[in-house]
Amino acid sequence: MSAINNQLTSLEICAGAGGQAIGLESAGFDHVALVEVDHHACNTLRYNRPSWNVIEDDVRKFDGKPFKGIDLFAGGVPCPPFSVAGKQLGWDDERDLFPDALRLVEETGPKAVMIENVKGLMSKKFANYRKQILRKLEQLGYLGDWKLVYAADYGVPQLRPRAILVALKEAYWPYFNWPSQTEEKRHTVGEALYQQMKSNGWEGAAAWKNKANAIAPTIVGGSKKHGGADLGPTRAKKAWLELGVNGKSLADEPPGPGFEGTPKLTVRMAAIIQGFPEEWVFTGKKTASYRQVGNAFPPPVAKVIGGAIASALRKEQVFDKPGIELEFAFSEITKK
Template sequence: MRSVELFAGAGGLALGCELAGFKSIRTVEWDKWACDTIRENKANNYSLVRNWNVVESDVRNVDWSDIGDIDLVAGGPPCQPFSMGGKARAADDKRDMFPAAIDVIRKLRPRAFILENVRGLTRSAFSNYFSYIQLRLAHPLITARDGEIWSDHYARLQAEHTSGHSDELEYHVIPTLVNAADYGVPQQRHRVFLVGFRADQQAEWSFPAPTHSYDSLLHSQWISGSYWERHKVPPIKRPVLSDRDNRRVKILGELQTADTDLLAWQTVRDALVGLEEPAANGSKKHLNHVLQSGAKSYPGHTGSPLDLPAKTLKAGGHGVPGGENMLRRIDGSVRYFTIRESARLQTFPDRYELHGSWGEAMRQLGNAVPVRLGQIVAASVAEHLLKAGFRSQADAHILRELSAI
């Protein structure tokens, strides 16, 4: 199946789509450093990106006339207009690229799309604009008129949507807020996905169910003890539980069971297995594994605990608000995550090299979709597109037989 990736960044969602069976026809990203990351991995003959056509450009300036039929459009429009760490200006922010993404969907008419963004998009302050985005995705042919402000366009879309009239091009859109940790990513990363299927696909789809849980992690650590045994951590080097988690563990113990259908959340310790302690002169065994000095801990800037999923990696290097790009050891000491460690937290393959300085690579990683999460979502979409294709073929066969009678 053929896909197009927009706002590809370092390639997190695009890699996930490739692992799910999609073949990228065009990978678009405006940032030079991120494009260089993909190009260098192509030059190194990394299998997943070997055949990618990387276009370094603003999505709005790309010519799509020669692209042909596309099964999937995927991408993460820039999140700054909706980020709680930014000015949160939504439609009034020139960096809002949802209109550009919708325009590409209108032109290519893919069978499905996957768009990802920060959970700030679901804040009550943005509720109308979030609904507006969904309606625009559902009816991409109903474009804004010259000089029409978004709120007037929104009202017109609402009227069209409730009129019962069928557009030539319509999508069924499913918005879902997820925590990447619930899908085996060693990071608590809350993101909203907007997944849509073209109305003629007859895809009966729902967002994939979580595979991992915090309770299962607590059970493995404090009831069965299997987590500590696996990592060979003696009692004296284990963290102290908070009162709240102590009560939670007590309840889990009284139940004499864990949620056996779910695996344990993956922790920072899990993610770093096999990586040696970083040194200033780098590593001969692992790419991008170089110690970055200068990490400091102070109130509100404490880093990610070793035995939990990491805090959300941020698009920056030094001084991100909560110290999210730092590791906090059991003794309270801290250091910055190396690029390779951060890539592990974002579930990038170890052979995938990040281009640029530590700060530049951290920006690419902080903006990325975790590869594993992207793969899970894309694989589910692919499965339903294949089923829809089989149904269409069966329906066509029945129609041919009926017409022959």
């Protein structure tokens, strides 16, 4: 599973509707397989990328040994064990897939690892949990670090803080550095959704755009057991209302001529807030589609962090890390 023609290979678990996969693809990774248990999400992946090897299976049952030697092992393991809504049970939560993620890292032996989760994982309560994961990775020959990353820092019109773990084989770690925030202008909700809001002839779209002049709160997808097609708990709905959005449910289409009141988001609008490409199609009914959107890792964030990993694997960039003699090289990304 080694890279061919300088193309880096990746295996992703808990792939969802493809947010992380899209970003990593843009960063230069060729997906040898994407593992996802949700049928609707698998259909979305297959619809948009027929060439991808989508494996519809439970990660707990997945055997990583056939994929030995990939460049990157990535994934967004379920967040309920570390979220407030999920009661933050951590190791004691049967939904915790970090043990299986570590098993698969050991089976596949990648050069790099990237795993994302909710902000709650970065709390003091889980400090020991994070250390244990780094310790296990160190035993497998990796050096790594955790970082709290905000999607808004990378051009996404949404706050969306996420806990990111990046680890690389010791030979590559000196070349990795967390990317700084993008220099792109931060887009407000109004700027991001204006074209959609006016697409059906709503005369109030321009005025709405001026009101929705801030970054969105975190999109919440809900689980299969709890939550539906709405924009989250009471606090989130209140934040959306301040932006001129009714978060109690989703609309089937943008507001039309003569619409009065507070507009709702469509699934497509939510996807734009998450940073998905306009052409990406979500399969399934509205609630199933929205859950795919809400639970996703924003593609622009995955692209930036994936790009930093790719550069490290090619030993292209130089960073001032104490005690390490660095080589000087220029990446293709820098040249462009």
